[in-house]
Amino acid sequence: MEDHGKQLIQHIADMQEEEAAKLAREMLDSGYDPVKLLGHCREAMEIVGKRYEQGEYFLPELMLAGEMLKAIGDMAKPLIPQDASDGQAAGTVVIGTVQGDLHDIGKNIVVFMLEINGFKVVDLGIDVPIAKFVDSIKEHKPQVVGLSGFLTLAFDAMKKTVEAIREAGLRDHIKVMIGGGQVDDTVKIYTGADAFGLNAMDAVSLCKHWVPT
Amino acid sequence: MPTDLRLSLTLDDIVSSWGHHTRLTSSRGRAMLSELLARIETNGWVEPKINFKVYPVVSSGPGWIELPGRSRLFSTALRHHLPGALYVAAGVCTIGAALEQQVSNWFAAGDRLRAVLLDEIGTLAVFRLGDQLEERIQAEARERGMDASGVLSPGEDGFDISQQAPILELACGAEIGVWQTATGMLIPRKSVSVLVGFGTHMPHWSRAERCARCGARERCPHRRPQMIEVAK
Ligand code: B12
Numbered sequence: 001m002e003d004h005g006k007q008l009i010q011h012i013a014d015m016q017e018e019e020a021a022k023l024a025r026e027m028l029d030s031g032y033d034p035v036k037l038l039g040h041c042r043e044a045m046e047i048v049g050k051r052y053e054q055g056e057y058f059l060p061e062l063m064l065a066g067e068m069l070k071a072i073g074d075m076a077k078p079l080i081p082q083d084a085s086d087g088q089a090a091g092t093v094v095i096g097t098v099q100g101d102l103h104d105i106g107k108n109i110v111v112f113m114l115e116i117n118g119f120k121v122v123d124l125g126i127d128v129p130i131a132k133f134v135d136s137i138k139e140h141k142p143q144v145v146g147l148s149g150f151l152t153l154a155f156d157a158m159k160k161t162v163e164a165i166r167e168a169g170l171r172d173h174i175k176v177m178i179g180g181g182q183v184d185d186t187v188k189i190y191t192g193a194d195a196f197g198l199n200a201m202d203a204v205s206l207c208k209h210w211v212p213t
Numbered sequence: 214m215p216t217d218l219r220l221s222l223t224l225d226d227i228v229s230s231w232g233h234h235t236r237l238t239s240s241r242g243r244a245m246l247s248e249l250l251a252r253i254e255t256n257g258w259v260e261p262k263i264n265f266k267v268y269p270v271v272s273s274g275p276g277w278i279e280l281p282g283r284s285r286l287f288s289t290a291l292r293h294h295l296p297g298a299l300y301v302a303a304g305v306c307t308i309g310a311a312l313e314q315q316v317s318n319w320f321a322a323g324d325r326l327r328a329v330l331l332d333e334i335g336t337l338a339v340f341r342l343g344d345q346l347e348e349r350i351q352a353e354a355r356e357r358g359m360d361a362s363g364v365l366s367p368g369e370d371g372f373d374i375s376q377q378a379p380i381l382e383l384a385c386g387a388e389i390g391v392w393q394t395a396t397g398m399l400i401p402r403k404s405v406s407v408l409v410g411f412g413t414h415m416p417h418w419s420r421a422e423r424c425a426r427c428g429a430r431e432r433c434p435h436r437r438p439q440m441i442e443v444a445k
Contacts, residue, residue: 015242017241058333059329059333060242060326060329060330060333063325063326063329063330064241064242064326066325067325067326099396100394100395100396100398101396101398102394102398102399102400102402105329105332105333105336108320108325108328108329109329112325127394127396127398151368151374152374153374153396153397181429182428182429182432198432
């Protein structure tokens with residue numbers, strides 16, 4: 001059975017979609033622990049993430065792996081006893097491409113990866129006015145707010161958005177992560193965010209760290 | 214403006230632009246790409262349009278050039294990249310709004326792999342169209358007995374995004390349906406604006422060289438030799 005686990009990881013990491021789904025089904029049918037199986041999926045996703053970072057994989061592979069994870073998750077989750085997985089979202093994230101910027105594919109991938117990992121994501125879209133972030137935080141009460149932007153210009157919009165969140169008295173209740181473009185520690189400090197992430201996997205790790213399940 | 218723009222992207226163009234060792238060789242991935250290419254064709258999701266205009270440089274100084282009608286362009290990049298330009302061409306290209314609308318629809322409907330694939334095809338298409346725009350501008354320079362510099366885009370290192378407004382206006386973006394937001398972002402999104410200098414002995418640089426000096430290089434997902442090859 002352990003070999004099956006390794007095999008599953010390899011299928012997912014190597015983009016063998018049909019083989020991965022078939023093996024996962026067989027494993028579950030023969031009584032394999034679904035929680036353990038989901039653990040293998042996460043391990044596979046880490047490999048995919050590394051290959052993406054190293055330039056071996058490109059965006060479509062990242063998405064395809066995400067889809068495989070979702071399909072297998074859908075098979076495994078109903079088999080997990082209610083108390084181990086109460087069906088609740090891991091947490092809520094409000095995210096958007098900040099005012100003035102229209103680059104959105106990076107943000108969309110972050111949304112996808114967060115959803116795959118069980119977060120409820122409120123995606124505000126692109127060129128999001130500061131007030132819309134504030135209103136959405138009031139409405140959805142997220143634990144995390146994600147600000148995306150690829151232009152240098154976007155850093156000012158991020159800073160202003162964080163300031164507005166603070167002025168609305170909402171800053172203490174949430175964590176703010178930024179990403180896209182040339183974000184780094186200096187930009188993080190400049191914008192007043194809590195953390196920055198270089199890719200979708202970072203976004204997931206940050207949210208998991210802040211909203212332990 | 215030219216109407217005979219061809220953007221015939223093939224499955225191989227796309228796959229190789231993602232790197233030759235891409236593993237998106239799964240039957241579903243490839244089938245989806247072929248399907249998307251066919252749908253782009255049938256539905257006219259890519260509507261390539263380019264526009265450019267040429268203006269004489271009336272005067273220039275460190276970090277600025279003046280064009281007729283007292284309009285001025287400011288950039289620290291100008292002196293270095295367009296030294297002694299006698300004319301400048303301001304240009305813009307777009308693949309239209311249909312493709313990005315479809316990407317949004319699919320994202321909203323949860324069909325994300327399809328959405329990302331279509332978006333990437335769109336980006337590759339604008340890159341290609343940008344190359345065609347550059348070629349036309351170069352041809353125009355030759356016709357005028359001059360040579361053309363490489364391409365500068367507002368927002369790139371050393372060329373402030375604030376110059377997007379004058380450039381788009383000079384390029385008469387409205388003629389091909391391109392306009393901009395208050396912060397200088399182009400609508401439709403899959404659009405690119407450029408400035409090129411005409412003169413004698415203008416420095417030229419390729420897309421690969423542009424890519425090599427881009428500040429975003431280290432983290433850029435498009436930084437693949439294959440991408441540059443395809444874009445060439
Ligand atoms: C693709 C692209 C385009 C495309 C498509 C844009 C679109 N909206 O569809 C086209 C060719 C149309 C384009 C046009 C322009 N672009 Co552009 N573009 C890019 C490029 C090459 C890639 C950006 C991208 O989509 N990457 C794909 C994503 C998925 O990759 P990624 O960054 O690895 O994504 C991860 C992270 O960003 C992170 N992440 C993202 N958001 C978040 C949020 C959080 C919270 C976290 C934790 C993480 C996170 O997770 C993502 C997934 O892993 C970048 C160069 C670069 N290196 O970034 C320039 C770039 C962003 N563009 C730039 C510019 C200037 C422009 C133009 C203004 C040029 C012009 N004058 O025409 C235009 C404007 C277009 C417009 N509509 O106004 C500049 C910005 C410079 C600056 N520093 O301000 C860049 C850096 C290129 C450059 N150096 O010139 N662009």
